[in-house]
Amino acid sequence: MGRLKHSGHRFTLPQGGASGSADLNMWQWILPFAAPQWPRFAAVALLSLVVAAAGLAQPYLSQRLIDDGMLKGDFDTVLVCVSAMVALAVACALLGGVTRYLHTHASSRMLHGMREDMFKHLLTLSPHYFSSTRQGDIHTRLNADMAELQRFVVDSVFSVMNNTLMFAGAVIMLGYMSAELLAVLAAVLLVNAVFLRMARAHVERLSQETRERGTDIAAFLMETLGLVKCVQAFNGQARSFADLIRLHERQRVSSLKLQVVGYAVGSLPALVMSVSIALVFLVGAQRIAQGSLTLGVLIAFVTYMQRASAPVQALASLYTGYQRAKVSVGRVRELAQECPLITNTASARAVRGRGHLAIHQVTFAYPGSNRQALRAVTVDIPAGSRVLVTGASGSGKSTLVDLLQRHFDPDDGRILLDGVDLREHSLEHLRRRVAVVSQTTELFSSSLLENIRYGRPCASDDEVCLAARVAGVEAFAKQLEHGLDTLVGQRGSRLSGGQRQRIALARAILLKPRILILDESTSGVDSAMEAQILRDIDALFAGSTRILITHRPVVAFHADRVIDLNETGAGCLQ
Template sequence: MDNGNNIKRDNALRWAMSFIKPEVKPLVFVMILAAFMTGFALAQPYFTKMLIDDGLMAGNMDMVIRFAVLIVVMSVVVFFVSGFNRWLYVGLSGRILFTLRQDVYNHLMKLSPQFYGHWRTGDIVSRLDGDVAEVQRFSTDSLLAVVNGSLALVGSLAIMLSLSWQLTLIAFALLPLQVIFLRRMRPLVERSSLRLREQSAHVSSFFIETLPSVKFIQAQSAADHEQARLNRLNHSYLDDLLKLQIISHVTGGIPGLLTSIATACVFIIGGYFVTSGTATIGTLIAFSAYMARATGPVQTFLGLYVAYQRAMVSLVRVRALKDQEIAVTDPIEPILLGPRVTGDIKLEGVRFFYEPGRGVRDISLHIPAGQKILITGPSGSGKSTLINLLHRHYDPEKGGIFLDGVAYPHLSLKELRRIIAVVDQDTILFNGSVRDNIAYGMKEATLEQVTAAARAARIDDFIQKLPQGYDTPVGERGAQLSGGQRQRLSIARALLMKPRVLILDEATSAVDAETEAEFQQMLDKYFTDCTRIIISHHVGAIRNLDRVFSMTEGRLTENTA
């Protein structure tokens, strides 16, 4: 089990490093500035020693003033340079982490509907948002802390040894105990962090599930039930959060307590050295300052060790999304059909099951270009799976699908999905303007082209009456529009694409029979040269069909009567 977790961690780290490599040059510059500032910071305590021993104790005020001014100047330089360096580094780490998030998002855009059927949206969002943020918080602080801390520790340790090797041994005598303690705490930190991230995903899923469904919840008088669910989720989250806080407090507090004990011993022994005349006051003050600079990085490293465990939990969770297998990929050298495409579709012995008992089997079908066919069948009979295969969200396990005689795997996915448009019963609209939603997927379309498509879909009159016309926001998921209006917008979107194959999956389910008949007339008028595949239960409203098919338990049968 531990070996498997280590492999996941190693893979996640290598993946994260691939985003750091392009930023190596600015990263080196940041590290050089960090080294420069650390050198300045290391010099200050020694100058303080000289100010005390060679200035104050010797009664030399000129020396006191010179070193005092020098210390102030160095502090001002460190303030401005460190602020600039911090700004550079935060921007650098942000670019790296946002590129990582973009890479995961691009991967998610290529995954099949099966993935989204099995994964909760809230869990995906939690990983893209909360887990990436956890990794960024660690990365923003860690590298600079490691570089600055390492230089400060080495430099301070060297000067401490030169000042008093005995006090140096006392200062670090308990360090091995701190390291052993943190290594023992590591599994506990990992498990607690993972539980908290999972609880966060549960809460995100709850909001994503319920907020778009408020109207339904109100209609069912289920608000109290959902409040109770949220209350349980909140309590579970809070319980895990408090447990993690206790663990974090212990993992940070015990090393800090041991450091305080070591510091007290240093002052006792150092005070004895001063009173016995074997060390000066300036030496003890300088040593204590360097000890603070040395134990500070040690505490930082120990704290980073805990933060690293939490960040690795998040990084592995994010990487798990990237590890999801892409069902279909673009060919290296696709065959481009271009404007000569006709829309001739052929399926030969197609078989595909994404779950046992759910899919299609042994489908052989030829739809010549320009034909209009109807497919009917009960829910769960395989109609949606067939559509997903035709739009190449899946590849068949057996058999093949051809467009104008070219096998699907040889076609560009982008071109294929421009040639074949799907209008289904769940119209997808985004929180933008009417124009943006009609032109979605055809961003280069002009307003005149968008208007022409809306006019053909018989929704232009409605749009013109809106407060801002085509620039009117439709609301999240088209909340400002009725079901019929949303579907007319989806028809306008399809008209704008000018596909050679149009698939209508219960596209008129939200309208009455009269409006559906009007839709069918419109489709026959504007898509007369297209291959049309209609999935519908309203058989009576559909005219001018070339062929009719029935689908049952994944098998397609032509109705010849």
Template sequence: MSMFGGGFGGPGGGPGSGPMGGLSAVGAGRGARRDGATGLPFAGIPDELAAGVRRLEDSEPDHGTPPDRFGHGPGGEPQLSMLGLLTRRRGLFAAACATVLAETLLLQAGPYLVQVGIDHGIVARDLPVLLWSAGAFVAAVLAGWAATTARMRQTGRLAADGMRDLRVRVFTHLQRLSMDYYTNEKAGVIMTRMSSDVESLQQLLQEGLAQFAVQGLTMVVVTAVLIHYDAGLAAITLLLVVPALFAASLWFRRASDVGYARQRDTIAAMFTDLAESLHGVRVVTAYHRQDRNIAQHRTVVGRYRDANDFTGHISAIYGPGTSVIGMLGMAALLLVGGHIVLRGELTVGVLTAFVLYLNAFFAPVQQLVQLYTNYQQSRAAVSKLRGLLALAPAVPERADPLTLPPVAGGITFEHVTFGYDPARPVLRDITLRIEPGETIACVGPTGAGKSTLAKLVTRLHDPDSGRVLIDGYDLREVSLTSLRRQIGVVPQEPFMFAGSIRDNIAFARPDADDAEIWAAVDAVGLRELVERTPAGLDAPLHERGQSVSSGQRQLLALARAFLARPRVVVLDEATSNLDLRSELRVEQALDQLLEGRTALLIAHRLSTAMRADRIVVLDETGIVEIGSHTELLAAEGRYAGMFATWSSHQ
């Protein structure tokens, strides 16, 4: 992405009028200062709360540093698994496994103690044994409570750490992906990956998997105990139950795979529709589209409800079905086991323990239904996240890229062909040489590829064929960091981040001091107007710069580019949103910025193009004319016709 404004394109204009008409409002009220850790506006902590805040900070644990780091390469391995997220903290994982095992064994001590109490206490009329078994039962319950508490603490910490690492990993990968991903993917879908999908996975890891392990281990322990008591009776009982239960579970898995995949897709569509409606709220209001948008959102939400209805329907069949299987198994056990007791081959205490253990065998099944529902939701979320993490950047960086040295700024396009859809090229066999320090303006009809040339220079995209070079270096051979540090971009609609004016101007050079920032402010003529605000440079800007007008955002973006001190400057209609007075001021400032630097101007206003050393005229066939303003007028070609049309409307 570009360092200056987050790429080409952004939100529409904001409130206010004139060169800085709305800026004075952003500093109203209490002055704000920056939070040094985040760069966001921070109003300060009241004195009466300062001591409490210090105590809270001192008590916070050190969560460590997430293992993922940003780089322009493809990143870590794309494989993602729930087990992998848990085992990244080996100590916590081992402690959680130990508490799961302890909890399971303690929970299953009860039926055995009941059997001892009945056979060796009640039947044998031995009061000390009865009291001992009752006391042991109470101790097992208390120990089980302690083990459950410890298990919940360990699994909670393990899930929180794993989800923190996953969120950082996904966010890091999103920063790594190229512009084509954000062009093709909807913002709501991306937000779903970071919010709903991760939250679904967190819910499972925090409690679901631990319960899954406890209940699954319970079934194993109970089976072993039943076989120990009476292998024949255990075999009869389990053979009547397990095959039916297994068949029902296979059906539920197949049906739920489909249902929960639909659920993840429909919730992504719901987030997408919501995000689009909120971002376009001004257009919706202006064209009175509220009723139609509500109807559309009702349809989208209805599809999500239908997906939930489907998953609820199959759960409603599977859950009661397993209960019926369990009750039938219990009836068979009472019939067969009771007959064995009557023959004197089995004690009442053992049969009672058998019934309790069989009930303990089926109780987890009921919980596993809900846990499996959560598991399927998380499994669908993992599938979506795995697909995202497997995406490779369309603009990859070599494993051993060259570091681009300080450049003079010579840019060469060698037989460049490029299309956002390779089947429909926007640029065809473009060959162009821009000399160091030269200012080139690109003009032509919409869709001719003017902005695409700028995107290729900043390597937001790579050409389908041909090469783009700076000072003889192929852009695909150099590191993106060393390239983009030397290129300044001012898009037509610059992006402002939530933060202060200072933070937005110093976005590309956060280490710049106040003197350098004020020099950039002076270069675009903003000092007087910035000083009108009570907080000055620390005046906060709202999200996407909505507290200032589009013209003010453009001036701030120009100040951002001044401060970055680039060797090459790309201006994509940088003055199109300014009034005449502001445009004249910015053009004077541009003379200073472009002095000694190579510049590529994307121009619709021919008044901007006229200032260039050479003008490149493009259309759908490619470059049709190149020359200075005077030369192109004398040639009486395409540019002369454009200039005549433009002049007649001035």
């Protein structure tokens, strides 16, 4: 059996195979998250068993109440039985509250641990994975699918324990009271087991279909609402609304099918049990008339049958939940088995130096693409130099940036930073030394101050203010109500494109990198502001390597050398 292990993460999710193997895989992945909560789970199990045992005592007390108390006119026995029944009810209520609190506490911590670990894993994946995967799909797997797993695994353990105890106890008491009537219960259980076996495939298939329909809706809503400006600009509101109606219709059909099958799985066993109880009353009435059975025993017997049917119903529902959980674990497994394209090598280290870049015969194509984004690029960039990278759209300018920050590795050739291959650099240290400000600005829904400080959380306010001044953020922040403490909105929606670019520039400046790459990062500001920003960067980073990537002329940037990436992606040094 194969195993996928991720260094630095707690989870190890084996790959699925046969049904039994898939079941084992699910438990192998879940148990490490449940183990830290074992004291609470143990307490829940113990209290649940006590409550279940108390429930088994009540029918017996009812039989004593009727036969030895009411029918014989023994009021003392009636009082003792009633007092015991009330005491058991109060104790069960109190223990049930404590059990629910412990259960919620432990299960929520387990769910959060699962999600945190998967989130940590997702953060190691290449940006290419997220650009080629529906965000709504990832969101659904992190929330709905993981919650389904946690709910089933935790609840199933306690459900099996409680219901097994309840069922076994009820069957023992039934056999003690009447072996003849117990045969009726056995026939009922056989019919129910055959039916559940027949319904298994339908439940699993419909669970998978319904979950996929929900994922389609989540992905559609996230994508459409994220592009609402485009929808409005091209009058696509009616079309998007019609698409949502169509997706809802598909989900509704799948949900109805699942509900019908699920209802049949749950209701048919209950119907069979109700019919069997009616037969027990018929046979019992005859035995009472013959004097071989007492009224109290008959009532207690029927009560125990009902107590035995409840576990059967619970286990039937558990079976349906198990099919849904199997679907969820398969969907979560797909996330867990996504391997990071880039990881630290065993010999990775923090490399010091002034920022000398040497690119040797680098060729690269994005995963799944047959087109080479870069072909045999060879460039030498001395430390502290100012470099202008130009080229037509699609010539590989942004691809070169991705390689320099090691979001990808070259297919052929190598890139050296201060004489050491990028593969030998620690990723964390490399991305502090090579800072990139791209045209597409990515901001978090916090304040300007916290967005600038994101790369260096421990930076002082004075350092942040200096970076904000150099990047031109301070100029417009003074006009905002709360200055640098102003919230920027989701993804910077309260700011203009140029303002967002300046914040991203300030964030990179605060890192004090040895190599600063400006990838069309000043395209959103006017020429005067651009010239001022570039002059300030030259003054602040006089000893650092500065690379400006642009498709337009920039008069204020006096490059030491120019790299022209032609249409084939081959580098030409001018």
